Amino acid sequence: MPPTSSTRPATSSSSRRTGEERLQYTKGLQIVICREIASMRLPLHMLRLQTATKSSHHQDIGEIYQQEQDLENAAVYLSRAADLFDSEGQSSQANTMTQKIAEIYAQLEKYQKATELFEEIARKSINNNLLKYSVRGILLNAGICQLCRGDPVAINNSLERYQDIDPTFSGTREYKLLADLAASMDEGDVAKFTDAVKEFDSMTRLDPWKTTLLLKAKNELKKKEDDEDDLT
Structure with a gap:
């Protein structure tokens, strides 16, 4: 049964x-x-x-x-x-x-805190023989966080500060990318922003974290551009 x-x-x-x-x-x-x-x-x-x-x-x-x-x-x-x-x-x-x-x-989206921490890491690493080669990537991360704040003046001030942290930074592709992106934001030029990212990514693949933040910065720039078009 x-x-x-x-x-x-x-x-x-x-x-x-x-x-x-x-x-x-x-x-x-x-x-x-x-x-x-x-x-x-x-x-x-x-x-x-x-x-x-x-x-x-x-x-x-x-x-x-x-x-x-x-x-x-x-x-x-x-x-x-x-x-x-x-x-x-x-x-x-x-x-x-x-x-x-x-x-x-x-x-x-706590970009100021993120920027400060990345800069702290860069300062600690620059005089360490094992860590100093990572500094330009860390400063790129800090600069991307600044871009997300949408303040071209702050970005340009940061680039000067990064040069003080690492005197070789101005000769790197990371510096050029940040400078080009800062200029595109200052000019309100979305196409220039996109081209700068594409050029860098074609040589050095951007990781998902950077890509996500750069997309946020681009969308904010596009929003400002659209708002200005509505006023004309």
């Missing part, structure tokens, strides 16, 4: 979860565990993480939040990780965390 509902083995709650629910459950559990580790409430030997540092735990939490697009919390935990890495003398790791935070601030 087939089993009745009363005799049929009970199905566990975990087996009834869909794949998406299990994924969310796992990610939620990861966050809880990482929080506990970061606050040192769980014995590290229980999780076989005797050699892990508190800084890496904060990094793990921040990156989980970043994956979940909870950018505000991601910035909080990555900031803690950056401070701890810096206190441990791990300047490269600290810079990596700070750059992630700056990118997050830009995504949140």
Whole structure:
């Protein structure tokens, strides 16, 4: 006789979860565990993480939040990780965390904060033999954040400041791109803006973060151009 509902083995709650629910459950559990580790409430030997540092735990939490697009919390935990890495003398790791935070601030449209962090990284890196070659890319990121603010005067002032940080910057393609984009914004010329981006991208592929911000800056420029056309 087939089993009745009363005799049929009970199905566990975990087996009834869909794949998406299990994924969310796992990610939620990861966050809880990482929080506990970061606050040192769980014995590290229980999780076989005797050699892990508190800084890496904060990094793990921040990156989980970043994956979940909870950018505000991601910035909080990555900031803690950056401070701890810096206190441990791990300047490269600290810079990596700070750059992630700056990118997050830009995504949140906190362009001034993002700019300041990128410039801070550049200043710290310029005299480091291992990090100085990354400075022009970092200054490009800072300049792109300035472009999103839509203030040509601020952008040109920034270019002068970047030259003080890195005297070789004015001879780079990154500097030329920022200068051309600043000029196009000052002139209200969307076509010139587009051409400058295309020229740079044909030689050095722009990553999705830069592309997204440059598109925002271009759209703001186009909006201003359209508004001026409406007034004529």
